[in-house]
Amino acid sequence: MDVEKVGRMAKDRKIDLVILGLLAHENLTGYDIKKRIDGAISFFWKGSFGSIYPALSEMEKQGLVKRKNSNKTGGREKIVYQISKSGKDALKQWLNDEQATNDLKYETLLKTYFGGLEDRSITLRNIEVFEKQVKGNLELLNFYKENLEKVLEEADHVHYYLTVLFGIETYEAYLRWCNKAKKIMKEH
Amino acid sequence: MDVEKVGRMAKDRKIDLVILGLLAHENLTGYDIKKRIDGAISFFWKGSFGSIYPALSEMEKQGLVKRKNSNKTGGREKIVYQISKSGKDALKQWLNDEQATNDLKYETLLKTYFGGLEDRSITLRNIEVFEKQVKGNLELLNFYKENLEKVLEEADHVHYYLTVLFGIETYEAYLRWCNKAKKIMKEH
DNA sequence: ACGATATATATCAAAACGATATATAAGAGC
C-alpha cells in the first residue's frame, strides 16, 4: 500500500510571515509594508510589490488579515490592512516552531525581529537552535580551510580559499552575535 | 520624444554564471554541478535542479555550452557539458563588470570564487567595490543602532536592536575579510 | 539476492523577483 500523499502545503509563502509580523504592530498599506521591509529588515530579508500585494489579497481571503478601511472617494485609493485573530495565531505558531530556514535568508533573524509577541524564552530558544546550526557549518568550513591550505600554491585555490575565509569570518561573527543576543535577552 | 525602451535583457539568470564558472574548470553533468553548488559554494549561493537543467539546455541553444558526450547506450543517460569560447567570454565579461548584486546572495563572493580566470587585479577591484558597499551599509546600521539605544526600554525595541546588532556584527566581519583578502591577493 | 543509497535527468506548481503601468498628491522652482 502507498504512503498517503500530502502534496505541497499551502504555506510556502515566507512573505506572509513578514507581513503578519509587521501588521501585528500597526495597521499598514501594502506600500507601507514595502517601506518597512526596505528599512531595517532589508539586511536580512527582501520583498517586492509583486509578492506583497498578491499575498495581502490572498491572506484576506484566508481571513488572516482584513481591510481596516478602503478610502476610494477622493484621491488615490488606499487600503489599510489589519491583522486578524487567526493571523496573529498563525504568526505565533511560526514563532514557536523550532524549524527555521537559515540558508541565505535568515529566518531566525526574522523571528528575532518579531519576537516581541511571545515570551523572551522563545526568542532565546530560537537563537540557540540557530547557534547549533552555525557551529555545525563552521566546523565544515574549517575542514575545507585546512584542506585548501595544503594546496594553496595550485592555480585557483587561493580564490576558493578566500571564499572559505569569508564563510568562517561571517559564521564566527554569527556566534559572537548569539552570545551577545543571549546575554541581552537574559539581562534585559 | 520618448526614451528608447530596451525591455528586459535576456541575462537575468544568475545561475548561468555559476554554471559557466564551474564548467570553466572541468566538464560536468547537471548532477555534478548541483553537487559543486551544494559544496563550498552553498555558503553564499544556492541552486536547484529545477534551475540547473533548464539553464543548461538553454545555454546550449545559445552556444555558451556544448555537449561533450551523451552516453545513451547502456545505463542511465549522462550528459557531460563543456564550456564554449563564447561561454568563457560571457563569464569573463561578468567578472570584469564592476556591478554586483550584494543583497542576500553575494555576487562578489561568486566572482571571487571564479576569479582565477582573470588577473588578480580584477578580484582585487571587485573586493574593493564590495568593501565600499559594506561601509555604506554599516554606517546606516550604526545610525539605526544609536536611535534604538534611546528607546531600548520600550516594548519590542530590544528585538529590533538585536537584529541591528546582527547586521553590524556581520558587516564588520565582511570588512575584516576584505582586509585579509586584499592582503592575501597582494602577497600571494 | 536484497535493500538502501548514490547517480542522473526531467518536470511542475508555487513563489519571488524585477520591471513597468497607472494614478494622485505634494513641493520646488520659475
Next chain:
DNA sequence: GCTCTTATATATCGTTTTGATATATATCGT
C-alpha cells in the same frame, strides 16, 4: 499659475527560482 520632480499607492506581467516529485540505473553493504 504652471511645470517638473518626487513620493505615495495599487496592480500586473514575464522571467526566474524553489522545492518537491517522478523516473531510471548503478553501486555497495549485508
